Amino acid sequence: MTQPIAKVTDIIFIRFQLRDLEAQAGYLEDFGMTAVHKTSEAIFYRGTGTDAYIYAAEKADTDAFIAAGYEVNSLAELQALAENQGVAIEDGDALMGGKRIRLTDPDGLGIEVYHGVHKADPIDENVPLLNSGKHKHRLNETQRFGGGAAEWSMDSQGNMQYALPSSVMRLGHTAINVKDGPASIQWYHDVLGMIVSDNIIGPDGNVGGAFIRCDNGDMPSDHHTLNVVALPPEAEPFHGTFGHAGFELEKSLDDLMAGHFHMKTSGKYVHEWGIGRHLLGSQLYDYWRDPHGFIIEHWTDGDLMTADSPPQDVSIVEVVKGQYGPIPHSSFNMSLPLEAVDGFREATPNLTEMIVGAMEAPKADS
Numbered sequence: 001m002t003q004p005i006a007k008v009t010d011i012i013f014i015r016f017q018l019r020d021l022e023a024q025a026g027y028l029e030d031f032g033m034t035a036v037h038k039t040s041e042a043i044f045y046r047g048t049g050t051d052a053y054i055y056a057a058e059k060a061d062t063d064a065f066i067a068a069g070y071e072v073n074s075l076a077e078l079q080a081l082a083e084n085q086g087v088a089i090e091d092g093d094a095l096m097g098g099k100r101i102r103l104t105d106p107d108g109l110g111i112e113v114y115h116g117v118h119k120a121d122p123i124d125e126n127v128p129l130l131n132s133g134k135h136k137h138r139l140n141e142t143q144r145f146g147g148g149a150a151e152w153s154m155d156s157q158g159n160m161q162y163a164l165p166s167s168v169m170r171l172g173h174t175a176i177n178v179k180d181g182p183a184s185i186q187w188y189h190d191v192l193g194m195i196v197s198d199n200i201i202g203p204d205g206n207v208g209g210a211f212i213r214c215d216n217g218d219m220p221s222d223h224h225t226l227n228v229v230a231l232p233p234e235a236e237p238f239h240g241t242f243g244h245a246g247f248e249l250e251k252s253l254d255d256l257m258a259g260h261f262h263m264k265t266s267g268k269y270v271h272e273w274g275i276g277r278h279l280l281g282s283q284l285y286d287y288w289r290d291p292h293g294f295i296i297e298h299w300t301d302g303d304l305m306t307a308d309s310p311p312q313d314v315s316i317v318e319v320v321k322g323q324y325g326p327i328p329h330s331s332f333n334m335s336l337p338l339e340a341v342d343g344f345r346e347a348t349p350n351l352t353e354m355i356v357g358a359m360e361a362p363k364a365d366s
């Protein structure tokens with residue numbers, strides 16, 4: 001295999017341009033992030049981890065994904081990337097610091113790569129231990145999140161609301177929709193050094209995408225830092241689009257559940273998929289659509305792999321069915337204005353028919 005130009009060590013943030021920063025700020029706070037810097041022109045949010053920010057958006061007349069930000073270990077790697085891609089090295093912004101380059105992938109999706117960024121002090125939260133039937137780690141101690149029952153209140157309409165949001169720690173991955181899966185997987189290997197965890201094999205027997213991760217040698221990396229999803233020719237308007245971004249939580253299952261009830265009982269947001277446990281990467285997941293129609297995910301308890309874990313070929317059925325949880329809507333990974341979501345779901349065959357049916361799974365009425 002070709003030696004890559006550089007090896008990104010992790011993903012740091014996602015950047016958007018949006019029409020309504022105030023609505024987005026409210027959403028991100030309900031989602032469980034903390035504001036670092038807010039003006040009428042731009043917003044920056046952090047998690048409880050060490051990244052200066054994990055979500056950034058600037059004010060614009062149209063909504064669009066701008067870039068995903070990654071990090072490399074050395075200035076030499078950044079220079080090699082800049083030379084290979086024919087782009088200039090710039091200073092990072094005041095919050096992120098360091099040096100950066102901006103490039104685009106084969107579908108025109110934005111990428112920023114950094115070296116020497118500022119690191120934030122982590123926000124250390126108490127992470128309660130979980131007891132299983134077999135392993136009892138918590139003794140003479142109660143399991144409490146936030147204010148316990150005091151997190152519940154009733155609004156003026158008589159609806160119960162749950163106040164405690166999730167504690168988002170860091171960005172773990174993005175998913176992108178591409179025109180040519182194998183070409184994108186090759187590009188992310190050759191340029192950014194990512195390696196395959198799972199090749200996704202479609203109904204036609206060809207590679208229809210992959211879960212790929214950072215190559216950190218003997219150091220563990222998340223099962224996927226990028227999910228490449230190849231869409232068929234008829235889905236051309238969605239080639240080169242943002243699918244979703246997955247944010248890891250500080251705590252575990254309870255953090256995911258608390259966040260779910262906080263988002264749900266607010267009555268303000270569109271739920272996209274979950275709660276369930278993925279098969280590929282094993283995360284417990286919960287996906288929500290933001291006020292601009294982009295999907296972001298809470299996840300916890302994912303798989304970690306070192307570079308010597310070999311790639312697997314897996315059926316696309318294993319992506320949509322997971323281990324347990326609902327089958328996703330056909331709108332999953334499609335960035336759509338909120339008012340278009342219901343129509344899209346109705347007009348587009350559901351994923352059970354499209355994928356599970358195509359793989360000759362038993363029909364519901366058989």
Ligand SMILES: [Fe+2]
Binds near residue numbers: 173175244245246
């Ligand atoms: Fe995800």
